[in-house]
Amino acid sequence: MDSNSLKRLREWFKKNAAELPWRPADLDAPRDPYAVWISETMLQQTQVSTVRDYFVRWMKRFPDIETLAKANEEEVFKYWQGLGYYSRARNILKTAKQLVSDCHDPCKGSRNDMRGERNKTASEFYCRADAVMHLCNDKRGERKAALPSTRRELEALPGIGAYTAGAILSLAYHQREAILDGNLVRIFSRLHTLNFLPTDKNVHRGCHAPCEGARNDISASEIYWDYAREIADSPKAYMHNEALMELGRTICRVKNPDCSNCPLRSSCRAALENRTAEFPPSKKHTQKDWHGTVLVIESADRKILAVHGGQKFFKNQFTLPHFESPRNASAGLPAQAEHYIDADKVKSVENIGKFRHSITVHKMECDVLHIQLNGKAPAPTSSEIKWVRRGQALDFFASSFCLKALKPLFNR
Ligand code: SF4
Secondary structure, three states: OOHHHHHHHHHHHHHHOOOOOOOOOOOOOOOOHHHHHHHHHHHOOOOHHHHHHHHHHHHHHOOOHHHHHOOOHHHHHHHHOOOOOOHHHHHHHHHHHHHHHHOOOOOOOOHHHEEEEEOOOOOEEEEOHHHOOEEEEOOOOOEEEOOOOOHHHHHOOOOOOHHHHHHHHHHHOOOOOOOOOHHHHHHHHHHOOOOOOOOOOOOOOOOOOOOOHHHHHOOHHHHHHHHHHHHHOOOOHHHHHHHHHHHHHHOOOOOOOOHHHOOOHHHOHHHHOOOHHHOOOOOOOOOEEEEEEEEEEEOOOOEEEEEEOOOOOOOOOEEOOEEEOOOOOOOOOOHHHHHOOOHHHEEEEEEEEEEEEEEOOEEEEEEEEEEEEOOOOOOOOOOOEEEEEHHHHHHHOOOHHHHHHHHHHHOO
């Protein structure tokens, strides 16, 4: 993209940047890397309008890495409840704990180790003494955990991939680092009429116009990353990256891009050729229908069974037992329930409702079976089983999948 287009992009962004809780009023100000990490992770697969409140609540409860590292998974899931893809929350917590355990007090470095980068509070500096990035308190000589400032170190942390690392390095540390998310992919595809996606395996000679010779020898993803690096090769990389994300969200939308108000119109091949609807090419849909049964097993002393592992979904957290089943399953106790309970102790089995849900590529429809036992909850035979008091179930089960399954029981 030429320098005039980039200048227009920056000017457009300065005038049109939305007020967001993770975006300071001064668009040139370096940001708290922790806040960038949390907001960008929440924004993956989720709309900005949804993330706003989640981000504010999260930062109020977990304002920094140190506070977060002291939390447990159950509490973190509560603050994530409704955002889905719980592995993201689990990885955030793992990373926070790892960063804190790598960061030992007190700092053995000297003021010479400090990179001179000031954090939002005036008395803290980023420091690299002992080869671990951290924050040093200028006055007290204390140190606190911080996210590292190199791509290699960031991508080695749980849950931080190329995109999140690029966002932290660019938006927080103001490095010339590229990022590539769905918005940028859509814009690059249209600007350069790329008729393939970064996830496509190979790009053959002449499959995108104009033919750029040797570039046809590299992977589809590399072509997109090359364009992203070109945008980031500037002291204003942080602004170019963020401006493109905003442009993709508000102007270069998936449907009906608002080309007449786009600062990049004069350099956009798809707009100039009146072919914006052709780019990017649509993804091959791989959504699968899945029909299942969820078991709400309740003991006579009003406790509900939660299981950890051995399930189709939510493998690493406590969930309600569930399994794939035919649409018109026969009434009665399913054989799968006998993994957890003794069939002779079942008082009643009732289908209490149905719900729809989506997880990754699965479009689900589930029946909910309420199984009542005629005795108290038996002592768990392993750590993978828990009996949760009915009154605490809505707090305990963090996923919306479980909450939907429990709804008919609590609405009675
Ligand atoms: S001109 Fe239209 S298609 Fe091209 S980048 Fe702008 S909004 Fe997108």
